[in-house]
Amino acid sequence: MPDSVLVGDIGGTNVRFARAKLGFAGHLEVNDIAVMPGDDFCSFEDALKQYLRGLGNNRPNKALFAFAGPVSDGIVSLTNRNWTVNSKALASKLAFDRVRLVNDYAAMARSIPELPDSSFRVLHKGDVPEERTPILVAGPGTGLGMATLLPEGDRGWKVMTGEGGHAAFAARNDREWALTQRLRKTHGYVSKELVLSGSGLNAVHQALCEIDGEAWVETPPAEIMQRALSGDQLCRDICEIRAGATLDALGDAALINGTRGGVVITGGVAERLVDWLSQSGALARFFERGPMSPYMDPIPVRLLMEGQAALIGAAALHFDEEVEQ
Numbered sequence: 001m002p003d004s005v006l007v008g009d010i011g012g013t014n015v016r017f018a019r020a021k022l023g024f025a026g027h028l029e030v031n032d033i034a035v036m037p038g039d040d041f042c043s044f045e046d047a048l049k050q051y052l053r054g055l056g057n058n059r060p061n062k063a064l065f066a067f068a069g070p071v072s073d074g075i076v077s078l079t080n081r082n083w084t085v086n087s088k089a090l091a092s093k094l095a096f097d098r099v100r101l102v103n104d105y106a107a108m109a110r111s112i113p114e115l116p117d118s119s120f121r122v123l124h125k126g127d128v129p130e131e132r133t134p135i136l137v138a139g140p141g142t143g144l145g146m147a148t149l150l151p152e153g154d155r156g157w158k159v160m161t162g163e164g165g166h167a168a169f170a171a172r173n174d175r176e177w178a179l180t181q182r183l184r185k186t187h188g189y190v191s192k193e194l195v196l197s198g199s200g201l202n203a204v205h206q207a208l209c210e211i212d213g214e215a216w217v218e219t220p221p222a223e224i225m226q227r228a229l230s231g232d233q234l235c236r237d238i239c240e241i242r243a244g245a246t247l248d249a250l251g252d253a254a255l256i257n258g259t260r261g262g263v264v265i266t267g268g269v270a271e272r273l274v275d276w277l278s279q280s281g282a283l284a285r286f287f288e289r290g291p292m293s294p295y296m297d298p299i300p301v302r303l304l305m306e307g308q309a310a311l312i313g314a315a316a317l318h319f320d321e322e323v324e325q
Contacts, residue, residue, distance in 0.1 A: 005318045008065035009104060009310035012080030012142030014038060017051040019060060020315030028114055028315050044083045061097045064318040066107035066310050068143055076101050080142050080199050102317060104310055105147035106159040109137035111313030112149060112264055113157055119306040123278055126300030133261035136254050140246055141267030144193040148257050164253055165193035172248060176241060182207040192249045196242055198269050208234055243276035244285045251286040254299055262300040274303055
């Protein structure tokens with residue numbers, strides 16, 4: 001029986017750690033969860049050392065960490081934080097038998113089959129095929145992550161990751177086109193992530209203020225949401241653009257990847273925008289694909305509401321490999 005593993009979910013904002021093991025009937029058990037602001041640490045190693053001190057002698061000897069950035073040859077540089085991590089160097093310095101690094105959306109995607117229905121909010125019920133088919137897992141947080149969950153064998157799953165958040169943003173109306181033109185002047189290339197993610201909120205807000213001839217003042221996301229709900233048109237535009245364009249981007253990805261098994265929207269930004277994502281106008285942007293619109297209609301769309309999903313997925317990835325050996 002595989003032993004416990006140390007897992008981590010390292011994004012642009014927070015660092016999460018936990019211990020995980022396989023329990024009864026192969027059910028994943030995740031314990032000793034810690035959530036720490038990344039800004040509190042100079043490096044990932046500093047954050048990990050603090051967590052390990054809390055575990056004392058109960059620390060596992062293997063680890064799998066999910067990072068918000070592309071992983072190559074056991075090395076990752078975070079997209080939205082100035083941290084670079086080398087798995088071999090980390091294992092040597094902190095006395096692990098093995099450290100494995102994966103993209104955070106590989107872990108996020110792998111969590112989906114392990115989670116109960118109560119972890120999701122259904123935005124569009126759709127019609128799930130009887131056979132297992134690919135599932136898209138994507139959404140805006142600090143950045144915009146995307147991954148595809150592929151059936152493997154009778155019960156297993158394989159994750160295909162990419163950097164779809166850095167694909168070009170496509171405006172669908174005059175307001176979005178004006179925003180795109182303004183962002184091109186300040187950023188050059190306008191990616192989906194720039195418009196949809198938390199890291200791009202200030203840029204979008206400032207650009208819309210400039211278009212409307214208003215003075216820009218940096219405003220916390222929660223206040224923008226509150227102003228939108230109170231009727232402030234510019235703040236409503238921000239919420240509507242981000243919600244509609246998120247579903248537009250995921251519709252493109254679902255069509256390209258053939259994810260008839262469903263789309264799961266993830267990320268803190270998406271959770272805060274749930275009321276906007278649920279509106280018929282925003283949902284229509286997922287399904288409107290010209291002659292291929294009938295292809296889209298059966299695809300279920302759900303919002304993930306489980307904050308520890310990436311830790312659960314990281315544990316699942318680890319034990320997938322352990323069981324195969």
